[in-house]
Amino acid sequence: MATTKFEPSPAMRWMLAALSFAAGVIHLVMVPQHAQESMRIGLSFAAAGWFQIAFGIAVVVRPTRGWIRVGILANVVFVATWAFSRTVGLPDWTGAGGIEKTKAVDALCVGFEIAIIVVAAAVLVTPRLLERWTRPAFVVGVVIGGILVATTAVLASPSTANHVHDEAAGAHVHTAPDVALGHAAHTHDLGASASSASSASSASSSSSSSASPSVHHHNESTVTYDHLPSATKAQVDEVIADWGTKYATAADAMKDGWVKATRDLYGIGAHYVRTNIVGLSAPFDLDQPNILLFDGEGPDAKFAGVSYIVGGARAPTGFAGSFDAWHSHTSVCFKDGTVVSLNELDSPIWYSEPECVAAGGSVIPLASDQMLHVWIGPDYINGAPIFAHDHPKLYNGYDPKRDN
Numbered sequence: 001m002a003t004t005k006f007e008p009s010p011a012m013r014w015m016l017a018a019l020s021f022a023a024g025v026i027h028l029v030m031v032p033q034h035a036q037e038s039m040r041i042g043l044s045f046a047a048a049g050w051f052q053i054a055f056g057i058a059v060v061v062r063p064t065r066g067w068i069r070v071g072i073l074a075n076v077v078f079v080a081t082w083a084f085s086r087t088v089g090l091p092d093w094t095g096a097g098g099i100e101k102t103k104a105v106d107a108l109c110v111g112f113e114i115a116i117i118v119v120a121a122a123v124l125v126t127p128r129l130l131e132r133w134t135r136p137a138f139v140v141g142v143v144i145g146g147i148l149v150a151t152t153a154v155l156a157s158p159s160t161a162n163h164v165h166d167e168a169a170g171a172h173v174h175t176a177p178d179v180a181l182g183h184a185a186h187t188h189d190l191g192a193s194a195s196s197a198s199s200a201s202s203a204s205s206s207s208s209s210s211a212s213p214s215v216h217h218h219n220e221s222t223v224t225y226d227h228l229p230s231a232t233k234a235q236v237d238e239v240i241a242d243w244g245t246k247y248a249t250a251a252d253a254m255k256d257g258w259v260k261a262t263r264d265l266y267g268i269g270a271h272y273v274r275t276n277i278v279g280l281s282a283p284f285d286l287d288q289p290n291i292l293l294f295d296g297e298g299p300d301a302k303f304a305g306v307s308y309i310v311g312g313a314r315a316p317t318g319f320a321g322s323f324d325a326w327h328s329h330t331s332v333c334f335k336d337g338t339v340v341s342l343n344e345l346d347s348p349i350w351y352s353e354p355e356c357v358a359a360g361g362s363v364i365p366l367a368s369d370q371m372l373h374v375w376i377g378p379d380y381i382n383g384a385p386i387f388a389h390d391h392p393k394l395y396n397g398y399d400p401k402r403d404n
Helices: 010-029 031-037 039-061 065-089 104-125 137-154 199-203 228-244 250-255 353-358
Strands: 185-188 214-221 257-260 270-274 292-296 303-311 331-335 340-344 362-365 369-374
Touching: 010 031, 010 065, 010 104, 010 137, 031 039, 039 065, 039 137, 065 104, 250 257, 250 270, 250 292, 331 353, 353 362
Parallel strands: none
Antiparallel strands: 185 214, 257 270, 270 292, 292 303, 303 369, 331 340, 331 362
């Protein structure tokens, strides 16, 4: 008995190929960013991308029922993996723990993969579909054109450029299922900032952000050191090796040229900076934090961690993965030669700008910078999320509303 020859219509073949090419290109473009988070994830994206490119070529050149079935199965796996990563989270051995947030680029890619499954199934059931349509080439051309336009638009968008370190409404935002993995963002409204301040005063601050009336974005991390993926943990370990035991106390740091810039503030400790730093912000350098954090007012205060201040209104690509939680402050309250409070409207702890002035302080507006704490002190690394804004062991620090 003769076997029916499998010859899908050119329109179906090109439509299926275009969908697969688009999904493959998206996967390949995202390889470098995902490789920063986890080499396993990066290689998986590369494998998926090249498979989809190869599948598209095979569909155009020499389609077979077996190859179409393989394409359906592979794309079902891709879609299922994506859905799992957005609902349950990938296992830790992948190097990308935590529930990922859906973004335009991956939503489009999954949309293409679902379309591949549907079109490929239609090719198996009705290979000659669209063959008798009037002007099929025009219809297919419009579909392929739409695929190209959508793919180009989403790949060119700023959100795709910062896919791993996602930014929404100018804030650095992460999500996660529990206290072990991920981040939850929260915001505090700020009132109008006061006018100018010197660059030296700005260098004395604990963090930076825009000096104009704005919303203060404060993201909180919940990933602990023990739950960091291997790539991120390796970077944190590098910082620990350089700084974790370099200065046991504030006195040790002062002997090496660091000076106290803030009081021992509630949740974030006393901030020490270098005397020769004119402008505190600098490009992100893993090995060169520009603030040291200590747990008390005096020279016997113990080392708690380090902090980075990086210039710019948007969170930088800092540590590998999407686990570091950058934040910013519009202004601080300066009194008696030191920073005594952050400025946050309606905060139960910090002064608002009018409260700062009423308490005899001065409002110091800050540049549009981003800040990150890394709690690597021997007594602090396991007491809170590694990139947390506040550390619970420092809640006995100076609270201007409680202590005055």
